[in-house]
Amino acid sequence: xxxLILLVVGIGLLGLLLKRNLILKIISMDIMATGVVSYFVxxxxxxxxxxxxxxxNISDYVDxxxxxxxxxxxxxxxxxxxxxxxxxMMLAKYFPTLDVRRIERKxxx
Amino acid sequence: MxxxxxxxxCVFLPMILGSVSFTFRKARYFIALVVSFTTAVLAxxxxxxDLTIHHTFEGSFGVEIxxxxxxxxxxxxxxLVTLGTVLFMKEKHRKTFPEILYPLVIFLHxxxxxxxxxxxxxxxxxxxxxxTIIAFILMGLELTPRQIWGAIKYLMVGNTGMIFYLxxxxxxxxxxxxxxxxxxxxxxKLPIVLIVAGLAVKAAxxxxxxxxxxxxxxxxxxxxxxxxxxxxxxxxFPLIRLYSALPNIQPLLEVLGSVGAIFxxxxxxxxxxxxxxLAFSTLSHTGAILAAPPYSLGFMMAHGLFKxxxxxxxxxxxxxxxxxxxxxxxxxxxxxxxxxGTLGMMAAPGLGGFVGKLELLNNSYGWVKMLLIxxxxxxxxxxxxxxxxxxxxxxxxxxxKTYDILYIVSLLLLGIKPMVYTLPNLTxxxxxxxxxxxxxxxxxxxxxxxxxxxxxxxxxxxxxxxxVVLMMVGVLL
Numbered sequence: 055x056x057x058l059i060l061l062v063v064g065i066g067l068l069g070l071l072l073k074r075n076l077i078l079k080i081i082s083m084d085i086m087a088t089g090v091v092s093y094f095v096x097x098x099x100x101x102x103x104x105x106x107x108x109x110x111n112i113s114d115y116v117d118x119x120x121x122x123x124x125x126x127x128x129x130x131x132x133x134x135x136x137x138x139x140x141x142x143m144m145l146a147k148y149f150p151t152l153d154v155r156r157i158e159r160k161x162x163x
Numbered sequence: 164m165x166x167x168x169x170x171x172x173c174v175f176l177p178m179i180l181g182s183v184s185f186t187f188r189k190a191r192y193f194i195a196l197v198v199s200f201t202t203a204v205l206a207x208x209x210x211x212x213d214l215t216i217h218h219t220f221e222g223s224f225g226v227e228i229x230x231x232x233x234x235x236x237x238x239x240x241x242x243l244v245t246l247g248t249v250l251f252m253k254e255k256h257r258k259t260f261p262e263i264l265y266p267l268v269i270f271l272h273x274x275x276x277x278x279x280x281x282x283x284x285x286x287x288x289x290x291x292x293x294x295t296i297i298a299f300i301l302m303g304l305e306l307t308p309r310q311i312w313g314a315i316k317y318l319m320v321g322n323t324g325m326i327f328y329l330x331x332x333x334x335x336x337x338x339x340x341x342x343x344x345x346x347x348x349x350x351x352k353l354p355i356v357l358i359v360a361g362l363a364v365k366a367a368x369x370x371x372x373x374x375x376x377x378x379x380x381x382x383x384x385x386x387x388x389x390x391x392x393x394x395x396x397x398x399x400f401p402l403i404r405l406y407s408a409l410p411n412i413q414p415l416l417e418v419l420g421s422v423g424a425i426f427x428x429x430x431x432x433x434x435x436x437x438x439x440x441l442a443f444s445t446l447s448h449t450g451a452i453l454a455a456p457p458y459s460l461g462f463m464m465a466h467g468l469f470k471x472x473x474x475x476x477x478x479x480x481x482x483x484x485x486x487x488x489x490x491x492x493x494x495x496x497x498x499x500x501x502x503x504g505t506l507g508m509m510a511a512p513g514l515g516g517f518v519g520k521l522e523l524l525n526n527s528y529g530w531v532k533m534l535l536i537x538x539x540x541x542x543x544x545x546x547x548x549x550x551x552x553x554x555x556x557x558x559x560x561x562x563x564k565t566y567d568i569l570y571i572v573s574l575l576l577l578g579i580k581p582m583v584y585t586l587p588n589l590t591x592x593x594x595x596x597x598x599x600x601x602x603x604x605x606x607x608x609x610x611x612x613x614x615x616x617x618x619x620x621x622x623x624x625x626x627x628x629x630x631v632v633l634m635m636v637g638v639l640l
Contacts, residue, residue, distance in 0.1 A: 071628065074621075087322075094329075097333055097336065126289055127329060141303060141314060157312065158619050
């Protein structure tokens with residue numbers, strides 16, 4: 055399971071490196087972040103299968119700490135994603151293209 | 164109780180006052196002054212009394228903070244640079260900058276302070292990302308295409324770095340059951356490499372930092388000063404903390420730092436644009452700071468001061484093209500501060516840069532020292548190309564501005580350390596400066612733009628990933 059989740063991170067990384075479209079790059083980055091979030095959840099499920107609420111006759115609880123901290127990372131990821139997309143929209147107003155190399159060629163000369 | 168007072172005064176108070184300054188426009192200048200003064204006073208108390216406060220909130224998984232001398236020095240730099248920038252913003256005409264600038268600067272001050280006191284990996288992640296988001300908005304303040312592009316590059320590369328950092332964090336948690344820096348064991352090489360790589364992107368070291376020239380040089384003048392003066396340190400500070408907890412990452416930092424120092428310096432000597440030259444010089448100096456972490460505190464403070472000061476005055480000039488500046492000349496009001504700041508950069512005796520740089524050079528050994536010395540020579544070379552800009556005729560010196568006086572006084576105060584002013588040190592500095600002049604005259608005719616190759620988004624990302632893989636292979640073998 056852990057290997058599969060890390061594979062998701064790898065796929066996101068490949069998309070980030072190989073895609074030339076800015077929006078697709080950003081989506082790939084989000085796929086990477088989703089992979090990391092799932093990995094945190096996976097790690098917390100290693101200690102048990104039950105939600106961390108006191109119940110009789112149960113001792114194998116999920117580790118609440120990674121789940122609790124990753125919530126912050128999800129919020130930060132959302133903020134980063136939204137402001138990035140807004141700025142890409144602004145950029146698309148100036149240049150009618152989303153191709154990374156074409157945008158960079160504009161000020162190479 | 165003590166720690167609550169410190170956190171309130173240096174993090175929550177700026178946050179609250181920053182929100183207030185959104186509504187009360189007339190008070191925002193005073194609020195910014197109050198905030199940076201508070202931080203300066205707190206930092207001075209920490210440094211002079213040598214306080215150490217270590218505290219974990221709410222049990223063993225809570226937020227962990229550590230306030231000590233090192234964070235005191237970083238906070239003092241933050242306070243002085245913010246103070247100088249705010250005074251500069253006041254000096255300029257009120258309409259020059261967008262309304263949102265003051266509140267964002269105050270928020271930035273708070274988050275940077277917060278990153279200088281946190282001591283667990285997850286808290287560092289949150290604070291560094293918060294700083295990144297605020298810095299991102301500041302970078303693209305005027306919304307010109309180049310600014311937007313620089314900001315997008317910064318956020319994309321930084322966020323990818325932080326994904327690696329998070330993977331390192333969870334790997335550590337799996338093995339240790341805690342996020343505190345204090346519990347990391349030297350044997351866990353893989354997560355440490357991931358964490359160092361993630362922070363190196365934020366600290367702009369070596370090829371991890373090639374997003375920096377575009378982002379820092381295209382931003383508005385006061386924003387560039389803040390970015391190069393303090394925001395860079397949110398990445399460097401956790402690395403220094405990691406170093407003091409785990410001295411065995413020293414070889415890694417030495418390689419990245421010293422090679423990055425010479426790389427940035429060579430790129431800066433080839434540059435023909437004032438603000439980009441200063442940005443490449445930041446890239447070089449962050450490397451130098453990390454090449455010998457325990458001895459670089461003085462250099463770190465001096466660098467934050469002279470770099471932000473130079474950025475403020477480089478932004479005052481009419482154009483950024485150095486060839487055109489050479490033809491036209493610049494006003495003497497800008498030349499004198501640029502001259503003094505550049506003397507600080509090339510480590511002339513008497514200013515803070517001299518003490519800091521010699522402390523660095525005298526405490527490094529072997530090939531690291533060789534690389535740092537060549538960096539110092541290159542630094543002197545590009546400093547000469549800044550100084551050699553002529554003064555426009557028939558301009559009169561109108562006296563220093565308030566922020567000039569602040570920067571000069573603090574650089575002079577940093578330069579007071581009688582032990583350093585020995586004959587060998589002074590000769591060394593003179594020889595370095597002379598060698599720098601020779602390099603400058605040799606490099607003058609070269610017009611190469613090879614360093615722009617490293618700045619494409621695809622190239623930055625690919626190089627960073629390759630570098631991470633190389634670091635992993637190097638550490639595991």
